[in-house]
Amino acid sequence: MGLRLKFNVVLIVCYLLGLGVSVVPFYYISRQEVIEQLQSQIAVLRAQALSIRKYTSEEVQPLLADFSSVQFLPQTVPSFSAQTAFRNFREYYPEFFYKEAALNPTNPADLAEEWERELIETLRADPSLTRDVRIRETERGDHYTVAYPLTIRSESCLECHSTPDRAPASMVALYGPKNGFGWQLNETIGAQIFSVPMSIAEERIWRNLALFVGTASAIFFVLLLLLNILLNRLVISPVLRMAKAAEAVSMGDTSVPEFEHTGKDEIASLSRSFNRMRRSLDSAMKMLEA
Ligand code: HEC
Incomplete structure (x- = not known):
């Protein structure tokens, strides 16, 4: 074997070994970084959802309160506006999922599915948890999922969510007297659930x-x-x-x-x-x- 060949073989073998050894930690560091990116994107989306909720309850609801007694307008409900705005957002980013899932919802569309129920129960079991983060296996691949507790902090929520008699009659007429009542102050009644396919993260890692x-x-x-x-x-x-x-x-x-x-x-x-x-x-x- 000539000098040049020996020299090249030794260098190439060393390079490949070095690459092999460094690719593994690089993969894990990169994965961690990409997951942190997803986490911060979700944190921004949540802030956005909370802002829409606040805008609705502070700006829209007072304006239309009188009208609501004649005909109930879901557009004045914070949860409705946050979820509707998110549906519009999904036209641009269809991979992001958001739901305000509840165990006993006013709107049956918000009823927690089996896996959402499990997240809500975890948050209910430990009130000190500010969020639950997990990678969920689904039929369509793994999903990065973050759930934030929806806890009743204000007495004003109970106007519509405690008993049908306290709720506006027009609301009961629209949603019925069965669901979305009996919520307690400081009770975690559901969760804001965000989910993104891990394939997005994998793509960025690769x-x-x-x-x-x-x-x-x-x-x-x-x-x-x-x-x-x-x-x-x-x-x-x-x-x-x-x-x-x-x-x-x-x-x-x-x-x-x-x-x-x-x-x-x-x-x-x-x-x-x-x-x-x-x-x-x-x-x-x-x-x-x-
Ligand atoms: C004016 C009555 C009213 C008030 C006040 C109100 N809600 Fe609701 N809430 C509703 C209605 C109606 C819906 C169903 C909206 C829809 O069709 O999506 C709803 C939906 C929700 C949902 C989604 C799950 C479900 O029940 O469908 C959550 C969570 C929620 N409200 C939390 C709150 C919280 C927290 C407050 C207090 C900050 C509050 N609501 C105040 C009427 C009200």
Whole structure:
């Protein structure tokens, strides 16, 4: 095996080993980072949903309160406006899911499904939890899911959610007297549930990984090329020339010119020794001939 091949094989093997060892931690760091990104996107979306809720209860509801006694307008309900706005948002980002799921909802569409019920029960069991984060397995792949508790903090909520007699008659006429009542102050009655497919995260992780491997490989191959050029110029080609000259001299060819390699490196010192040896050989031969 030539010097160049040995050199290249050792470097490439070292590079591949190094890459193999660093790709695994890189994957996990990148995954962590992408999940944090998802988490902060969800935090922004939640703030958005809460802002819409607040806008509805502070700006819209008071304006239409009188009208609601004649005909109940779901548009004045914070939960309705937050979820409707999110449906519009999904036209731009269909991969994001949002639901204000409740165990005993006013609108049957908000009834918690089995998996949502489990999240709500977890939040109900521990009132100190500010959110529940999990990666959920579904038929359509894993989903990153965050649930924030919906807890009744204000007495005003109970106007419509305690008993049908307290609620506006127009609301009871629209939603019926069975669901969405009996909620207690400080009770967690449901959850704001956000969900995003993990495939989005995986896509970003693989893109980061491809970028990392691509950049490292590009740098490595440029270095390898540079090292090969240097190896060729500084070592292989002078050694080959010297070997050729030594071969000719050993066959008795005295016309071979002296080997010239200026500089202070090891090859230059080898070439000087070689020339000296050759001169000694020449004079020894001459002495023998005389
Ligand atoms: C004016 C009556 C009214 C008030 C006040 C009110 N809600 Fe509601 N709430 C409703 C109605 C009606 C719905 C169903 C809306 C729909 O069709 O999506 C609802 C829906 C909800 C939902 C979604 C689950 C479900 O029941 O369908 C949550 C959660 C909720 N309200 C929480 C609250 C909280 C918290 C407050 C206090 C800040 C509050 N509500 C105040 C009437 C009211």
